[in-house]
Amino acid sequence: MAALEARIAAAKAAKAPQRKHQEEHYSQAHLAWRMVIELVAGLGIGFGIGFGLDALLGTRPWALVLFTLLGFVAGVKTMIRSANEIQETKLAEQAGENEGTRDGD
Template identity: 65%
Template sequence: MTDPDQNARLKSLDARISAAKKARAPEKSHQETHYSQANLAWRMVTELVAGLGIGFGIGFGLDTLLGTTPWLMLVFIFFGLAAGVQTMLRTAKEIGKRQQAPGAGKDGDDDGD
């Protein structure tokens, strides 16, 4: 009891609904991009703080064992800072490669800055 004309109208309606859903999809992608960038920023901050903390811990421990307070602690804090910065740079390079990959970001670098 279905009319061929009715089937054609249903298919047309389905196509219009699909087109409308596709038109709304980029808005969600834009929000996910900014959320992802915030996560990457926190990752880099955490890497720097972790390097400093590990350097402090090693230096403090060696100072306690050897009685050289505060010299080894200062030296290892600087080593930790250097390691943290190196890790941050490696992460930034990885992010840059990911963004330059084909199809990585639809909006590119124009975020209004």
């Protein structure tokens, strides 16, 4: 029974790096979708505000164009903020790993 448990533990250990890679890939896809959604949300909100103002004021298409562009800028700005946040998180993780390897020496 102990030999079987040892073989199972060895098999799990062999698959562990692959699972970490899959989790990392999923995490990257999640972050990419987050950025796409932020951009589309900015465009959609700007479009909606512009369309509404055009309907109220009768200034078609000026408010629509203006607010769609402002929504695009806001979406890009949000994407850049998210990318910086992700980068800072990754750098902090790497610094923690590097410090952990120094302590082990």
